[in-house]
Amino acid sequence: MCIIDDTDTGDHNDKYCDHGIVAVATLSFFLAISMVLAIFGNIMVIITILRHPGMRTRTNMLLGNLAVADILVAVLDMPVALITIVKHKWIFSEALCYVNGFTVGLGLMLSVHTLMWISIHKYLSITRHFTCNVTKFKIRLMMVAAWAWTILFNLSATPLLKLTDTVYKKGSSQCGPAVPTTTSQRIHSAINTLCNLFIPMAVMIFCYYKIFKEVHNHLERMREIADQGVRNSYIQQKQITVTLLIVLIFFFVFWMPYIVYSMSLVFLGEEKVDPVFNPISYLFGYMNSACNPVIYAFRSPSFRRSFKEIIWGSSSRLPDEDLYEPNRGYFDYEDYHVYQQRSPTFEGTLRHPLTLSTASPPPPTAVTAKIEERRECGDVEWP
Numbered sequence: 001m002c003i004i005d006d007t008d009t010g011d012h013n014d015k016y017c018d019h020g021i022v023a024v025a026t027l028s029f030f031l032a033i034s035m036v037l038a039i040f041g042n043i044m045v046i047i048t049i050l051r052h053p054g055m056r057t058r059t060n061m062l063l064g065n066l067a068v069a070d071i072l073v074a075v076l077d078m079p080v081a082l083i084t085i086v087k088h089k090w091i092f093s094e095a096l097c098y099v100n101g102f103t104v105g106l107g108l109m110l111s112v113h114t115l116m117w118i119s120i121h122k123y124l125s126i127t128r129h130f131t132c133n134v135t136k137f138k139i140r141l142m143m144v145a146a147w148a149w150t151i152l153f154n155l156s157a158t159p160l161l162k163l164t165d166t167v168y169k170k171g172s173s174q175c176g177p178a179v180p181t182t183t184s185q186r187i188h189s190a191i192n193t194l195c196n197l198f199i200p201m202a203v204m205i206f207c208y209y210k211i212f213k214e215v216h217n218h219l220e221r222m223r224e225i226a227d228q229g230v231r232n233s234y235i236q237q238k239q240i241t242v243t244l245l246i247v248l249i250f251f252f253v254f255w256m257p258y259i260v261y262s263m264s265l266v267f268l269g270e271e272k273v274d275p276v277f278n279p280i281s282y283l284f285g286y287m288n289s290a291c292n293p294v295i296y297a298f299r300s301p302s303f304r305r306s307f308k309e310i311i312w313g314s315s316s317r318l319p320d321e322d323l324y325e326p327n328r329g330y331f332d333y334e335d336y337h338v339y340q341q342r343s344p345t346f347e348g349t350l351r352h353p354l355t356l357s358t359a360s361p362p363p364p365t366a367v368t369a370k371i372e373e374r375r376e377c378g379d380v381e382w383p
Helices: 021-051 058-087 094-127 136-155 183-224 228-268 277-288 291-299 301-312 336-342 369-377
Strands: 003-005 016-018 166-168 175-177
Touching: 021 058, 021 277, 021 291, 021 301, 058 094, 058 136, 058 228, 058 277, 058 291, 094 136, 094 166, 094 175, 094 183, 094 228, 094 277, 136 183, 175 183, 183 228, 228 277, 228 291, 277 291, 291 301
Parallel strands: none
Antiparallel strands: 003 016, 166 175
16 A cells, blocks of 8 residues: 555656555665675676686576676666655656666566577587587577567667557556557557567476486486596586576566566556555566576586685686586587587597687697588587
8 A cells, every 4th residue: 555646737757655664665775785786796797707718608698698687777777766666756757767668678578588598508508419509609699689679679668669658657666568458558568478478488498398308318328337527517517507497496486576466457457456566576576686696606616706706806717618628528518519629539639728828739630520521611610
């Protein structure tokens, strides 16, 4: 419940809703903490990836994209939400309302589609490692696709396309799509739910099911093989996939209140939904932006070590994933073709890094005819 005072012109700038001092103080406190943690935590993630060549893997490139989305939420959306909660109404201009609605949708949808592309990447790398070479160029295409779709779809709620309207609702902490009442608004809402929620969720469920099934089946087949290093590589890959799955689960758990809130508006109507559920549901979603760096710190020794170095001002070199290590299998390199170039188990290859410094020994010159043919076709990256 809230005290509402909209006796003025009826414009959304004058819609006043006071949730009470306890609710406002609680929402403001957790929102401020989440904002600080999200900014500094995700900046550390990006610094870690940029600072250490060994951390610039294909998966980490997509995790960096996810960190950028979380930083945008923390910098552009959370401060506006905090001010609106404290002031009990929208105090900014109508133009900024459109901008706010755009950036809120941008952060949420960009995260969803980045998580979807992460699952697709891991699915292809693990279950199609002999036939599908997921190069860094393809990873960049995935990132571009996530950004392009998110930007274009969110423009539909602006005056440029006007498929729906962006408004401020009483008691809200931000601007967002209007409750659908017209045909075009209902179509927009249906497309939004389908393309930005149900389809990505279905893709991610399928991919992670296939990933764990493949890893489990392979570990069962490897029980009779004495090569402990190969078995360990599959176990390590399973641990990496579990970490990504934890990130995905946290995302949907924290955004589930918003999904329930949005569905309630559509099926029950705005008048039957308590306005306080809006800032609460968005707060949980915003808190998710601060979770990922914490997950990385607990699950990844490399991220944990780098975070400590950044906080304490020290510097060291993390293990370089471009170097071949005898106890690592091709799943550790995320791509069969990359492992093929680095492993001495393939005829004509030597134990040298792909990226050689001036002090490194010369790269191998003898390669198998099969690798040579793939390089000529562009399927395998040159050292």
